[in-house]
Amino acid sequence: MVIFGGMEKMPVQERQLVVALGNFDGVHRGHQQLLRQMTAYAQKNNALAAVILFQPHPQQVLNPSKCPKLLLDTDKKIELLEKQGVQGIFIVPFDIDFASLAPEEFIDKILVGKLQVTGVFVGYDYRFGRTAEGTPELLRELGKQKGFYVEVVPPVLSMETPISSTLVRKALSTGDIRWAKELLGYWPVLRGKIMTGDQRGRKLGFPTANIHVSDELLVPQNGVYAGEALIQGKHYLTVTNIGVHPTFGSSRQELIEAHLLDFQGDIYHEDIEISLFERMRDERKFESPDLLIKQIRKDIEIAIKIYDDHENNSIKRDVQA
Numbered sequence: 027m028v029i030f031g032g033m034e035k036m037p038v039q040e041r042q043l044v045v046a047l048g049n050f051d052g053v054h055r056g057h058q059q060l061l062r063q064m065t066a067y068a069q070k071n072n073a074l075a076a077v078i079l080f081q082p083h084p085q086q087v088l089n090p091s092k093c094p095k096l097l098l099d100t101d102k103k104i105e106l107l108e109k110q111g112v113q114g115i116f117i118v119p120f121d122i123d124f125a126s127l128a129p130e131e132f133i134d135k136i137l138v139g140k141l142q143v144t145g146v147f148v149g150y151d152y153r154f155g156r157t158a159e160g161t162p163e164l165l166r167e168l169g170k171q172k173g174f175y176v177e178v179v180p181p182v183l184s185m186e187t188p189i190s191s192t193l194v195r196k197a198l199s200t201g202d203i204r205w206a207k208e209l210l211g212y213w214p215v216l217r218g219k220i221m222t223g224d225q226r227g228r229k230l231g232f233p234t235a236n237i238h239v240s241d242e243l244l245v246p247q248n249g250v251y252a253g254e255a256l257i258q259g260k261h262y263l264t265v266t267n268i269g270v271h272p273t274f275g276s277s278r279q280e281l282i283e284a285h286l287l288d289f290q291g292d293i294y295h296e297d298i299e300i301s302l303f304e305r306m307r308d309e310r311k312f313e314s315p316d317l318l319i320k321q322i323r324k325d326i327e328i329a330i331k332i333y334d335d336h337e338n339n340s341i342k343r344d345v346q347a
């Protein structure tokens with residue numbers, strides 16, 4: 027994978043360049059179809075298959091109060107794009123000047139002038155340029171004029187509705203992990219750093235890793251989740267509570283706490299990635315810590331069952347490897 031910090035000319039100009047345009051937040055099944063078509067075309071034409079990402083998210087510049095919480099941080103997005111066969115990424119700083127380019131200017135100055143693209147792939151609903159005036163049809167027309175290939179990918183549907191990042195956000199915000207998985211094609215992930223907590227979990231008999239997730243990222247609906255954590259390259263079956271632990275007087279801020287099964291050790295300040303498999307229940311206020319402890323034991327039993335049902339879970343894979 028080659029990452030280009032901006033729109034500089036390609037270092038190896040003899041290689042043709044094919045690009046896919048969009049935000050690709052989530053790298054969901056719609057994105058994956060678009061990328062499959064793009065990488066197949068690039069391979070056939072011995073071209074570099076690349077994606078142009080705008081940073082920060084355009085809505086953060088144009089309409090900060092309406093900017094959605096993101097599904098993925100940039101590192102994870104790059105990892106998933108690479109898995110789809112993307113070979114290069116142009117990370118383009120997005121600012122007001124860039125946003126004021128007319129669609130024709132974006133094509134002339136950037137796609138043709140700087141990048142000399144030979145192919146451009148977009149989805150059916152892609153909009154670009156000043157006030158989102160540019161449409162796939164305009165791109166097609168200008169492609170013919172300027173001599174680059176354009177492919178517009180029809181919508182990938184789930185239950186007759188086009189899959190979109192917005193729909194994945196809705197699924198996660200309502201705690202519907204199975205729906206999110208169906209849209210994404212992989213189990214939704216929560217990523218962050220482990221911070222110190224009140225150390226109360228240890229006293230309850232269930233030490234928890236307190237996870238700090240960037241403010242930019244979407245956190246699924248409060249509740250108790252079954253999943254698996256990836257930490258220091260190893261997987262652990264995990265029960266995660268997202269909430270304010272009302273049993274101990276609600277905290278002002280929402281906390282994400284994960285109890286890793288079969289794990290002991292100091293993991294403060296480590297990076298953690300949790301794949302969520304199912305939302306098991308709401309967070310509740312218990313009459314006593316003992317009742318909470320009983321409930322967490324039950325949560326773990328249910329999580330083990332859910333985990334065992336995953337034919338190909340990562341712990342089984344690790345053992346076989």
Ligand SMILES: Cc1cc2nc3c(=O)[nH]c(=O)nc-3n(C[C@H](O)[C@H](O)[C@H](O)COP(=O)(O)O)c2cc1C
Pocket residue numbers: 223224225226227228230232234236250265266267270271272273274283284285308309310311312318322325
């Ligand atoms: C699987 C799991 C389920 C939990 N469910 C609840 C709950 O329903 N209500 C609640 O008040 N706290 C719940 N907690 C949060 C515990 O109260 C919390 O982990 C404990 O207070 C430790 O906090 P600390 O890490 O800040 O020390 C849950 C924690 C885990 C790991």
Ligand SMILES: Nc1ncnc2c1ncn2[C@@H]1O[C@H](COP(=O)(O)OP(=O)(O)OP(=O)(O)O)[C@@H](O)[C@H]1O
Pocket residue numbers: 047048049050051055056057059060147148149150151152179180181182183188189190191192193
């Ligand atoms: N379901 C889909 N089927 C085919 N192409 C899609 C689908 N969803 C998005 N695309 C295309 O993938 C590219 C990147 O999508 P982008 O991230 O801009 O949109 P999105 O997933 O619809 O997100 P949002 O919900 O934020 O609009 C765009 O060219 C877009 O048209």
